[in-house]
Amino acid sequence: MLLTAILSCLPLLADGLPQQASPSLREIRKLVDEFFALDLQRDDEVERGMEIARRLDSYPLDSSAKKKRWRKELLSAAGKRQQLTRKAGEYWTWEEERRGRFLIGGETKKPKALLISMHGGGVGSADARGAFSGYNAPAKKLGWLAIFPQALEATEYGWTDSGTEEWVLGLVEAALRTWDIPSDRVFFAGHSMGGFGTWVLGAHHADRLAAAAPSAGAPTPVYNYQKEIIDLQTGVIPNLRNLPMVVFQSRDDPQVPPEVNQFAAKSVSEARDKWGGYADFEYWEVDGAGHGSPPGGHIAHLEKVAKWKRNPVPAKLLWQPVLSWKHRWYWLYWPRPRLGEVLVVTVTAESNSIHLESKNSPTGLQIFLPQELVDSKNEITVLFNGKEVWKGRAEPTLGSLLLSAVYGDEQMLVDSRIAPFG
Template identity: 25%
Template sequence: MTNSSTIRRAIRSVCLLLVWCCLAAGGASVGFAEPQPASQPLAADIFAYLDEADSTKAEVMLQRLLANPDTTIDQVSRAIQTGRTYPAMPVGTMADEQIVVRERTYHYALSVPLTYQPGKGYGLVVCLHGAGFSGDAYLERWQHRLGDDYLLVCPTYPSGAWFTRQAEDLVLAVIERVQAQYHVDPDRVFLTGMSNGGIGTWLIGMHHAQRFAGLAPMASGLDSVLLPFLANLRTTPVYIIHGAKDQVMPVELSRTISRELAAIGYPHIYREHEREHPMAGGHFFPREELPDLVSWFNAQHRTPVPTALTVIREASHFQPFGWVRIDATDPIAAFADDLVSKRDELTRKKRYARLDVSVAAPNRIEVETGLVQRYTLFLNDQLVDVSKPVTVVTNKQVSFEGMVTSTVETLLRQARARKDSRQLFTVQLAIQVSNPAP
């Protein structure tokens, strides 16, 4: 089992070593793609609401939409799924883009195929650099390997400290920025990273697994207190690469994760190579491994609304996870801002909230919980027939039985919060977990 000292020693070592991906570099000139035709008026109003940064203004816009008789569930769903248009945006290599997150300016590098067409949905690969590198350096090593079906974005974070809450916010903000500007297929967003970037891939990917079509962490690992969060990857494929002779991040870190995934029955790919780099030793990503990884990307498509989910949460991550959200719990661990340093008793004991949910039969949802006091289900017609009664069984007791109500307000509010055109929910159902009888 891994421990905190192993991870910390590895992080200190990697900060002194320049990590080489050893992939061919390249660039592209900048041009402009042609815009799509303008959207219909209702769709324009819907997207104006979804994209409005000011919450007060957004609420006014929402009330206007709800007062419009044309704002129906069918019309809104159709508009969100198919009605967004994308403006003329640069294509090619943009090595120094900027974004402000928590009042701090960060940089990211972006590559858009010269053949980009706004009418087509593209895959998006998000790559997190290691210590001693920056996003633009990784961009050069990746962009020509992906081909014309992918956008590539590589944010830069100081020292490659992707295991912090600030870095997590940056990655999510960059993804939302790129999705707002370019036509990204939300079912083909991938997160990958090398060394410290691989640690970030694990942490961000596990806490936000429902956003990604796949994770590809390289030469990285996890502290043992974080291993329970692997359960969140129930429907998120993983491709792991690690060098057997890695002297910075010991290969046993990835071997442990692979064993944990196998133990909980999650299929994954584990690639262990014997190669060494003149400067980085075994701590690098060999170019020979890339074709198989890109082929794997090509084969993955996210299931946006799976019929079964597992979610593990500590107290600082209570955002929705797919179609469920943990709302209140017994006392559980709460991570510090760097997500790894806090070592109080609840963290050492891995005291986390757990929820397993599945559509067990038509209009019957079964839930098993641990340390959860209240949770919320977000439903749509992919999960239940809203014209018929729905039964929710929690810990083998019926906790809800009856009709549920679909509303366009729920649809719009959830669409704005999630920014995901494939995860649209019209029903919000809060469930109080009953304490077992003594």
């Protein structure tokens, strides 16, 4: 049994986080089990998750032994959720309905990384075998486990509608629970509509990925009345700041002409000038490939991104939420994200300060305090649009550690947080 000490201490919590009497060990474990059983894509269950975290904020992690024990216990609890079969083959998430088809391939015994490969297609066309035929052998050569999901509905935007995106992220988490794969070695790749999916899901979930490799596919453009591209869909370019990406495009592609990816590459360049970052974005354009694979095949494309590992704690974040169910972003947690809002969050180590910029105050935003970025033992200052809005210290609590364990990702565990915006 873990943690047999009497739980009676009251923590000194950061402003905005409530103080209560510490729960019993039995109550703690019951709350932890309840938390990991929640469906955090539902608003009511998100609120219940926050209630549990606030209750467990009353239990301080005031020793290294407590931190170690609870890190282990929370990861164990998170790891009890759904797992996959450890064999190559064809599977269905909802077997009776024959819905949620995915193929498992690549290296299945001792994989070094995880590849999610998205197929092409469109209206009336969705088949995981298309991605399997192009990416299975490259994944095997690299020593990567490969999962090939099939869009739940064969629509124009199959990777982002009909619940497919949520399901794909569930496959990522289940795979990481099933195999001993480092959580900083997850890659997205795909061709044609799969390239669109790689662009968009990669941007939406950049905090989960090492890199992305879209091929012959692009994010959705916005046109004016003259049919000129004037923008891209919300939630893509800002979110790519810290994600390595290599985009392949052929100038003579008859199905996905180069204009959209050229506009996207230009948008990345403009974002780099405005916000910094995007250092590992590459636009790979050639002539003569049509709508086919890159020169050297998909293995050549994957080899361009294979060296990358995710950085779970970048010192500067950009986040433009577009999914109401996406609450975690690196070291931020927003129970009710304001969709479309662009947050710029920067840590300045010299002054132990956190600077936020956005159009509106991010009500409810929780800020985790990774030890790699912030000295939580000393006073921390939070500034919003240049004005000080919070100053104080934060103590490590079990509530913070639990909330940071939502993915079951050891690299993203943090035991202190603040809530400077209520």
